[in-house]
Amino acid sequence: MADHANAKRLRMLGVILGCIFVALSCAMCIVHALSPRRVMLSPVTLKERLQMLEARYEKLERAFTGDENLIEMGALARLKLDKARLMLESRSWWWSEGEISKALDEAELTLNAWEAKRDILKDASGLVERAYFSPADCSAQPYWVYVPKGYKPTSKHPLVVFLHGYDPSINKANPWLLTEDVYRIADKHNFIILQPHGRKNTDFINIGEQDVLIALERTMAHYSVDEDRVFLLGVSMGGYGAYIIALHHPHKFAAVAAIAARRYHFLWGELDQTTLVPPRAFVLMAENPYMLAENAINLPILIMHGEEDLLVPVANAFLMSKRLASFGCPVRVEILRKESHWIYFDSALFEKVFSWFEGKRRQPFPKRVVYHTFTTAYNQAYWITIHQLKEWCKRATVRASVLADGRVFVNTSNVARLTLDIRPELVAPAKKVNVIVNGASIMKGDLEKPTIVTYGGSQQAGELAKVHNLCGPVWHAYMSNFIIAYGTNDGAGECEAKAKQLADEWVEFSDGVAKVIRDRDVTEEQIKRYNIIAVGGPNENSFVRLIADKLPVQFLDGGYRVGKHEVTRKTLGKEVGIVLVYPNPLNQSRYVVIYDGVLWGSGLPINHKFDTLPDFVIFTEDHETDGANEIVCGGFFDTHWQVDENLIWCKLRKCQGKLLQTAP
Numbered sequence: 001m002a003d004h005a006n007a008k009r010l011r012m013l014g015v016i017l018g019c020i021f022v023a024l025s026c027a028m029c030i031v032h033a034l035s036p037r038r039v040m041l042s043p044v045t046l047k048e049r050l051q052m053l054e055a056r057y058e059k060l061e062r063a064f065t066g067d068e069n070l071i072e073m074g075a076l077a078r079l080k081l082d083k084a085r086l087m088l089e090s091r092s093w094w095w096s097e098g099e100i101s102k103a104l105d106e107a108e109l110t111l112n113a114w115e116a117k118r119d120i121l122k123d124a125s126g127l128v129e130r131a132y133f134s135p136a137d138c139s140a141q142p143y144w145v146y147v148p149k150g151y152k153p154t155s156k157h158p159l160v161v162f163l164h165g166y167d168p169s170i171n172k173a174n175p176w177l178l179t180e181d182v183y184r185i186a187d188k189h190n191f192i193i194l195q196p197h198g199r200k201n202t203d204f205i206n207i208g209e210q211d212v213l214i215a216l217e218r219t220m221a222h223y224s225v226d227e228d229r230v231f232l233l234g235v236s237m238g239g240y241g242a243y244i245i246a247l248h249h250p251h252k253f254a255a256v257a258a259i260a261a262r263r264y265h266f267l268w269g270e271l272d273q274t275t276l277v278p279p280r281a282f283v284l285m286a287e288n289p290y291m292l293a294e295n296a297i298n299l300p301i302l303i304m305h306g307e308e309d310l311l312v313p314v315a316n317a318f319l320m321s322k323r324l325a326s327f328g329c330p331v332r333v334e335i336l337r338k339e340s341h342w343i344y345f346d347s348a349l350f351e352k353v354f355s356w357f358e359g360k361r362r363q364p365f366p367k368r369v370v371y372h373t374f375t376t377a378y379n380q381a382y383w384i385t386i387h388q389l390k391e392w393c394k395r396a397t398v399r400a401s402v403l404a405d406g407r408v409f410v411n412t413s414n415v416a417r418l419t420l421d422i423r424p425e426l427v428a429p430a431k432k433v434n435v436i437v438n439g440a441s442i443m444k445g446d447l448e449k450p451t452i453v454t455y456g457g458s459q460q461a462g463e464l465a466k467v468h469n470l471c472g473p474v475w476h477a478y479m480s481n482f483i484i485a486y487g488t489n490d491g492a493g494e495c496e497a498k499a500k501q502l503a504d505e506w507v508e509f510s511d512g513v514a515k516v517i518r519d520r521d522v523t524e525e526q527i528k529r530y531n532i533i534a535v536g537g538p539n540e541n542s543f544v545r546l547i548a549d550k551l552p553v554q555f556l557d558g559g560y561r562v563g564k565h566e567v568t569r570k571t572l573g574k575e576v577g578i579v580l581v582y583p584n585p586l587n588q589s590r591y592v593v594i595y596d597g598v599l600w601g602s603g604l605p606i607n608h609k610f611d612t613l614p615d616f617v618i619f620t621e622d623h624e625t626d627g628a629n630e631i632v633c634g635g636f637f638d639t640h641w642q643v644d645e646n647l648i649w650c651k652l653r654k655c656q657g658k659l660l661q662t663a664p
Helices: 002-034 043-063 068-090 097-115 180-189 207-222 237-248 265-270 278-285 315-326 341-345 347-357 474-478 492-510 524-529 542-550 658-662
Strands: 126-133 140-147 157-163 192-196 225-235 255-259 301-306 331-336 368-373 384-389 396-402 407-413 415-422 432-437 440-446 451-455 482-486 516-518 531-535 554-556 559-562 565-568 576-584 587-597 616-623 629-637 643-650
Touching (some): 068 097, 068 207, 140 207, 157 347, 255 347, 278 629, 301 341, 482 492, 492 531, 565 629
Parallel strands (some): 157 225, 482 516, 482 531, 531 587
Antiparallel strands (some): 140 192, 576 587, 576 616, 629 643
């Protein structure tokens, strides 16, 4: 009886609390509706004004010619319009008509400046919103620069790049920005702060990483930045981003601070690497800070973590710091007693980090360099650039050291071709140089000026190779200009729907845009300039039909064949699909990506639909534990874009892929 009475009381309490919640919600809506700022303009008027401003923008865009700064004025105008449209289309009580009207006022002001060819941001101080046009989808992408009160264009200033945490509510109109308390700390240290958007919640990998690097490049072009005092600071998701961007590009930064950060991608959302099929797991290997830790041999790293962090356990800090220290990397770890994950909302933490940054400087030409990579997409550290690997799905490593007598020793593993930027300041005080790669001297003599030294064979004309700008996997095709072309033959309606869904997913994921056209509207100029994301196989898509015999996949009735592996609806008893990336046979400097059959990723969260696809996957409509489609066969092409059975994993043939098996 007592249990029944308690249950009854709990149900009553639940009803009462529910009623209170509804009443409060209604009260908030009434108060907001009566707010003076909501009687300024009607929604129709706001929408019409936005349309007028967008028409004016398009007219100016067609007529525009000018320098880079004025192009950014155009990007800023486009951004302001995007923000206003987001506010209008959200249909939420969150945005008042007054706020939307203000966004439109800002858009109009920026359009006026663009039309007058006037840079209104030239002398702006405090928090400055800027934008650039993305080289991937031509969208206007924002970044914010805090200019400290003590900034002088005639002096060189330190720069802190701040990477935000995960927040599903952020977008261009609602960004994650630092507080006034942190800006006061920046004033104290006279630090410029760059806050990239990172394309929302991308983990700052792939398109998110590109966003950070472009924002950094543009900030250094606009402001007087000391390039030897550029620091990287990330919190939570941004802490992981700080690790991976710094380890991909160690030569760009003087020091790094990772706050409440996970040490590798698989830990997010309890995603266990062992649950992923090898092709997907290997894609993320290139984004794994733990495996690339030794790249920080010249890069000081500060790790801060709350002792009682339940979201990203404190073990991440201990294990990553131990890993870095084992390689002799300069690392410092601070565990905050009795603190949770949210330590980065305390501005005092930024004072500690900024104070730690003080006095640290980048080494542009260090005497010792170690660089690991799993792909030519990330291929440079200081004075070393890797151009080609010997084998795909194997780690490539370069270890280099410079002695006082001018001898430069370079030892490589799995590197087919590299270049060395040998400069007098690298070998000083020596005047002569002897470059020895894998035991063989390849350059010897006086060094009077910078010299580029090449080791390994060169790519032959017409030869396919996985080089920096054309190495796969699928996500890489979304890093430069792309268009989505859907088939208009058999099943045209289904292809169009899939193409629009794919475009919508890209827009939601990246805060970007995606152009969708018909297959028969693809022009020679577009083949020259764009990666083609083709939806539909050769029966549906005329563009795919044009190149089908030059692709490493055969399109069968209800299925596909790659190498020795054939997967069809008949053999599995269910529908299948394929995603494949390959150099476009009509322009081998660009990609073609083909989506056919079942559309990939219906069960994946929006921020993970693009990031774990290898060079190709054949899959069913069923789902794995993380929501990805059940992969039946998948893998990578070799370093010359050829089918290699060692790089293919197949469930049907119980083929594990030798190189994929041995990958760490």
